[in-house]
Amino acid sequence: xxxxxxxxxxxxxxxxxxxxxxxxxxxxxxxxxxxxxxxxxxxxxxxxxxxxxxxxxxxxxxxxxxxxxxxxxxxxxxxxxxxxxxxxxxxxxxxxxxxxxxxxxxxxxxxxxxxxxxxxxxxxxxxxxxxxxxxxxxxxxxxxxxxxxxxxxxxxxxxxxxxxxxxxxxxxxxxxxxxxxxxxxxxxxxxxxxxxxxxxxxxxxxxxxxxxxxxxxxxxxxxxxxxxxxxxxxxxxxxxxxxxxxxxxxxxxxxxxxxxxxxxxxxxxxxxxxxxxxxxxxxxxxxxxxxxxxxxxxxxxxxxxxxxx
Amino acid sequence: xxxxxxxxxxxxxxxxxxxxxxxxxxxxxxxxxxxxxxxxxxxxxxxxxxxxxxxxxxxxxxxxxxxxxxxxxxxxxxxxxxxxxxxxxxxxxxxxxxxxxxxxxxxxxxxxxxxxxxxxxxxxxxxxxxxxxxxxxxxxxxxxxxxxxxxxxxxxxxxxxxxxxxxxxxxxxxxxxxxxxxxxxxxxxxxxxxxxxxxxxxxxxxxxxxxxxxxxxxxxxxxxxxxxxxxxxxxxxxxxxxxxxxxxxxxxxxxxxxxxxxxxxxxxxxxxxxx
Numbered sequence: 001x002x003x004x005x006x007x008x009x010x011x012x013x014x015x016x017x018x019x020x021x022x023x024x025x026x027x028x029x030x031x032x033x034x035x036x037x038x039x040x041x042x043x044x045x046x047x048x049x050x051x052x053x054x055x056x057x058x059x060x061x062x063x064x065x066x067x068x069x070x071x072x073x074x075x076x077x078x079x080x081x082x083x084x085x086x087x088x089x090x091x092x093x094x095x096x097x098x099x100x101x102x103x104x105x106x107x108x109x110x111x112x113x114x115x116x117x118x119x120x121x122x123x124x125x126x127x128x129x130x131x132x133x134x135x136x137x138x139x140x141x142x143x144x145x146x147x148x149x150x151x152x153x154x155x156x157x158x159x160x161x162x163x164x165x166x167x168x169x170x171x172x173x174x175x176x177x178x179x180x181x182x183x184x185x186x187x188x189x190x191x192x193x194x195x196x197x198x199x200x201x202x203x204x205x206x207x208x209x210x211x212x213x214x215x216x217x218x219x220x221x222x223x224x225x226x227x228x229x230x231x232x233x234x235x236x237x238x239x240x241x242x243x244x245x246x247x248x249x250x251x252x253x254x255x256x257x258x259x260x261x262x263x264x265x266x267x268x269x270x271x272x273x274x275x276x277x278x279x280x281x282x283x284x285x286x287x288x289x290x291x292x293x294x295x296x297x298x299x300x301x302x303x304x305x306x307x308x309x
Numbered sequence: 310x311x312x313x314x315x316x317x318x319x320x321x322x323x324x325x326x327x328x329x330x331x332x333x334x335x336x337x338x339x340x341x342x343x344x345x346x347x348x349x350x351x352x353x354x355x356x357x358x359x360x361x362x363x364x365x366x367x368x369x370x371x372x373x374x375x376x377x378x379x380x381x382x383x384x385x386x387x388x389x390x391x392x393x394x395x396x397x398x399x400x401x402x403x404x405x406x407x408x409x410x411x412x413x414x415x416x417x418x419x420x421x422x423x424x425x426x427x428x429x430x431x432x433x434x435x436x437x438x439x440x441x442x443x444x445x446x447x448x449x450x451x452x453x454x455x456x457x458x459x460x461x462x463x464x465x466x467x468x469x470x471x472x473x474x475x476x477x478x479x480x481x482x483x484x485x486x487x488x489x490x491x492x493x494x495x496x497x498x499x500x501x502x503x504x505x506x507x508x509x510x511x512x513x514x515x516x517x518x519x520x521x522x523x524x525x526x527x528x529x530x531x532x533x534x535x536x537x538x539x540x541x542x543x544x545x546x547x548x549x550x551x552x553x554x555x556x557x558x559x560x561x562x563x564x565x566x567x568x569x570x571x572x573x574x575x576x577x578x579x580x581x582x583x584x
Contacts, residue, residue, distance in 0.1 A: 019490055020402055024411065027395035027461065031414040034458045038429030041436050055435050108328070111321035118318070127322070129570055134329050136512075136562045138519040140536050141555040144543050145332035148339060151547065154348045155335055188329065239420060246422020248522055253543060263424045270428060271525075280432065283425045290422070298416050305473070 039287070046280035047073050056274050077281035087265060087282065091289070094262040097176075098244035101183040105191040105240045106233060108184065113195035113232075114225075117202070128196065135189040143182050143253050150178050150254070174256025182250040187243070191236040198232025198304065199225075231304045238297035242290055262286055333559060340552035347547040360549040364557075367550060369538055377518055377535040380449055384456040385514040391457065392464025392509055397498070399465065400472035418462035427526030430455045434527065447529035455527040456517040463516060464509035471505035472498075504573050511565060 048057040081087040116127045134142060149155045150172040157169040172178055202225065210220040248263035255261065262282065270279040339347050341356035364370060395415050402408070418426065434444055434451050444450050479501075483493045499506075521536040528534065542548050 020398075020405065023394050024398040024402065024405065027391045027398070027415070027465075028407070028411055030391055030461070031411075031418075031458070034430065034433065034454060035414060035418060035426075038426075038433040041432045042425075042429045045432055055439075108321075108325055111318055112325040115318040115322045125570070125574070129566065130326060130329070133563060133566055134333065136515050136566060137333065137559055138536070138555070140519065140521055140539055140543070141336070141551070141558060142332060144539070144547070144551060144555065145336045147543065148335060148348050148547050148552075149332055151348065153346065158348065185328065185332070188325070242420040243422050246424050248422075248424050249540070253540075263422055266424045266428065276432070279428060283428050286422065287425060290420075294417055294420055295413075297420060298413060301416065 042280045042283050045277055046077055046284050047075070048277045048280075049074055049076075050275055050277050055276065057277050077277045078285075080278065081281055081285060086260070087262075087285075090260040090262045090265045091285070093260045094245050094247075095289075097179065097183065097261065098241050098247075101180060101187065101244050102191075102237050102241045104180070104184045105188050106237060109188055109191035109195060109236065110233070113192045113199055116192070116196050117199035118204070131189050131192050131196075135193075139186055140249060142186060143250055146178065146182055146185065146254055147173060150181075173254065174259075176255070176259065179251050179255035179259050182254040183244055183247060186250060187240040190239040194235040194239060195229065195232040198229050198235070202228060231300050234300045235297065235304065238293060238300065242293050242297070245290060246286055333555075336552050336555040337559065340549070340556040342549065342552075345549060347549050347552060360553045364550045364553045370535065370550070370554070373533050373535040373538040376449065376532055380453050380456060380524075380534065381514045381517040383449075383453050384460055384517040385510045387453070387457045388460035388464050388513040389506055389510045391461040392513070393468050393502075393506055395461065395465040396468030396472060397494075400469045401477065415462050415465045418459040419466070421459075423459075423520075423522035426459060427455065427523040430458070430523065431526040447527055448532040451527040451529070452524050452532065452534070453517075455523045456513075456520060459523065460513035460516050463512050464506075467505050467509045467512065468502060471502045475501055504576055508569060508573075511569065515562070 045057055050056060050058075112131075116124055116131070119127060147154070151157075152169040152171070152173070154173070156172065157166075160166045161169065206224050206228075207217075207220050210224055211217065215223070246263040246266075247261060248267050251259040251261040251264050252267075255264075266279050266282045266286070269275045269282060335348075339350075340360060341358070342348075342350055343354035343357045343359065344351035395411075398405075399408075399412060399415065430451075431447075434447060437443060438445065480493050480497055483497050484490065488496070519536060520534075521540050524534045524537055525540075528537065539551060539554065542551060
């Protein structure tokens with residue numbers, strides 16, 4: 001500061017590399033290498049043949065003879081996905097399960113987020129803490145808790161028998177119901193938090209104005225609160241829906257052997273069948289379906305942060 | 310505020326929180342149950358701490374916890390560096406080439422199903438090993454790289470939103486007075502966003518500590534993490550030791566979260582007084 005004059009141009013800037021570029025470069029290169037490039041490799045392997053080798057796939061490019069490069073592009077893995085009904089069924093079922101779970105999260109989460117947003121400052125922070133806390137506790141352990149609740153001699157059955165409502169334990173664990181409960185339970189905080197962030201910014205005087213002008217509370221809610229919280233609902237729904245489509249842990253632990261979810265199919269192809277090319281094709285198919293939703297989520301986020309300014 | 314307490318909202322909140330907390334509570338209660346059946350209360354011998362002692366002598370779980378701890382600490386520290394840089398770049402540089410791509414790359418790991426990320430990382434590591442010989446085999450290094458890739462996305466969001474709420478005029482003033490950008494960052498920006506960085510570190514730690522799917526894809530022989538061991542046990546049904554593990558996890562997380570939020574509440578009060 002004492003010299004006050006112009007500083008000599010830093011070494012790197014002479015080559016057009018600015019400090020700004022350096023700040024972004026490290027995370028940029030990291031994500032490019034470990035997030036984007038891997039997808040290119042998945043794409044490549046999805047076109048390979050299964051091989052009984054380590055790693056279990058055949059090379060896509062091969063030097064044959066002196067200067068000839070042979071490309072073994074093979075669409076069989078994709079064709080296979082559509083000939084065996086297992087994959088299409090699993091995919092359709094995953095989309096269905098994720099959509100229904102998202103709807104339940106929205107129905108349960110909206111009133112909660114609304115209640116938290118309208119609570120007094122002190123209570124609000126406490127309630128918010130209570131939403132965040134399970135989110136920080138291991139997902140695996142929280143899903144495990146439901147095994148203890150739902151199994152044949154579990155807490156719920158014991159309670160119902162003790163009360164006298166039932167005499168034989170109900171089959172709850174390893175059913176679709178158990179899987180839905182698990183997904184809604186695990187993803188509920190992901191719905192509440194963006195909804196709360198959105199509702200918290202709401203100008204509640206709008207509601208008062210509407211009521212002063214003769215609007216009934218539910219009308220005011222329907223005409224003002226609901227449309228204004230659209231971005232929050234969309235963001236929360238995407239945060240639940242997208243990962244839920246590919247969910248593996250919850251169907252594996254609560255869903256039983258018949259719970260056909262695409263994430264589980266991918267896992268089994270990879271770990272049990274060692275069919276890496278088929279697993280890659282499944283991943284690519286799933287990605288193609290989910291990318292539009294991810295782009296949608298990003299545009300909702302952009303709108304939301306633009307609106308906040 | 311003319312807001313009437315609605316019974317509907319209060320009921321919804323009560324049921325919602327009961328739904329979120331009763332399962333957690335049941336694990337805590339049954340961790341003191343003597344019976345091996347876990348959910349059938351053995352009134353004669355309970356409550357007992359015997360499963361706590363047996364967990365402390367379970368070598369498999371302790372070894373896995375040690376591996377998880379190493380991965381989680383390295384991951385959290387690395388993710389904080391990468392995520393802070395990314396969050397700072399996104400919040401402060403509103404225009405640069407590739408910003409759209411960069412933004413998309415930092416958002417996508419948040420929602421990407423883990424099976425896809427895990428599979429793609431493993432295939433990358435296999436391809437790298439074949440072509441350049443690194444990483445030789447899979448284990449802690451590859452798991453940490455995998456965890457950092459998705460954890461840094463969370464840190465980015467936390468840091469970016471903290472930077473968006475604080476006024477950049479402070480930074481500009483310092484630069485007008487002749488401070489170098491790098492000095493401004495360390496003297497002004499970093500102390501202000503420190504709470505965000507701390508919660509980013511804790512978040513990254515927890516994400517790594519809990520991760521099952523990406524670890525399963527990227528781990529090698531002899532490097533099973535705690536969630537991997539828990540998963541293989543839980544697949545066979547309930548186990549009293551897992552209830553103990555859950556109870557301990559919940560205690561640590563609760564203490565940590567309550568501590569950090571009290572500290573942050575105090576920091577923001579001080580900030581308000583100063584302003």
